[in-house]
Amino acid sequence: DAGITQSPRHKVTETGTPVTLRCHQTENHRYMYWYRQDPGHGLRLIHYSYGVKDTDKGEVSDGYSVSRSKTEDFLLTLESATSSQTSVYFCAISESPGTQAFFGQGTRLTVV
Amino acid sequence: DAKTTQPNSMESNEEEPVHLPCNHSTISGTDYIHWYRQLPSQGPEYVIHGLTSNVNNRMASLAIAEDRKSSTLILHRATLRDAAVYYCILRAPNFGNEKLTFGTGTRLTIIP
Numbered sequence A: 001d002a003g004i005t006q007s008p009r010h011k012v013t014e015t016g017t018p019v020t021l022r023c024h025q026t027e028n029h030r031y032m033y034w035y036r037q038d039p040g041h042g043l044r045l046i047h048y049s050y051g052v053k054d055t056d057k058g059e060v061s062d063g064y065s066v067s068r069s070k071t072e073d074f075l076l077t078l079e080s081a082t083s084s085q086t087s088v089y090f091c092a093i094s095e096s097p098g099t100q101a102f103f104g105q106g107t108r109l110t111v112v
Numbered sequence B: 001d002a003k004t005t006q007p008n009s010m011e012s013n014e015e016e017p018v019h020l021p022c023n024h025s026t027i028s029g030t031d032y033i034h035w036y037r038q039l040p041s042q043g044p045e046y047v048i049h050g051l052t053s054n055v056n057n058r059m060a061s062l063a064i065a066e067d068r069k070s071s072t073l074i075l076h077r078a079t080l081r082d083a084a085v086y087y088c089i090l091r092a093p094n095f096g097n098e099k100l101t102f103g104t105g106t107r108l109t110i111i112p
Helices: none
Strands: A004-007 A010-015 A020-026 A031-038 A042-051 A054-057 A064-068 A071-077 A087-094 A102-103 A109-110 B010-012 B018-023 B032-038 B044-051 B061-064 B072-074 B084-091 B105-112
Touching: A004 A087, A010 A020, A020 A031, A020 A087, A020 A109, A031 A064, A031 A071, A042 A064, A042 A071, A054 A064, A054 A109, A071 A087, A102 B044, B010 B018, B018 B032, B018 B084, B032 B061, B044 B061, B044 B072, B072 B084
Parallel strands: A010 A109, B010 B105
Antiparallel strands: A004 A020, A020 A071, A031 A042, A031 A087, A042 A054, A064 A071, A087 A102, A087 A109, B018 B072, B032 B044, B032 B084, B061 B072, B084 B105
16 A cells, blocks of 8 residues: 555544644655545545645635645645535645556544 | 546446446547546545556456547456445646546446
């Protein structure tokens, strides 16, 4: 199995509080991705990174920011969490654009 | 981005072969056809990918049409564990096409 770890695995937070989710990899892959998954919507891309300090927006980036200060870590931050951001978040890594991607086990975030 | 079209759902009997179709009529010459699946409560996992020729691995076979506008994922002998959502996506192996986006996939139900 690819070395990709998401933390925390579960989190409950209050509306208006900041939240940071972490994706950590040990594969030295260049590309990293954050997704959210909600019933009826499938996997939606939030942000992705194509290198250290190189990031770009995905389909549903409003309300989210990311940072990648080193190859192995990709952080997803909700500056002020809202109930609409209650979801399951997945991280993925990929060595290059055409190769297979590996996914983490997901983080279930509940905003109350 | 080139799009793919898959049926929303399919059913198959246990221990029988399953053919999951995918249409990608706007595929470009460099796009690889990737298949992933997502088991309940898990992150997606890679199944198989190919460019032009049919491909086989321990999980499945991928049959690609001669004009590459469609493909079929073949599970040779379905088990209950194969019940999942199957995603067909296109990936171009060149920089500038780093996004990894998913459609809603095909939900496969295996009937015991």
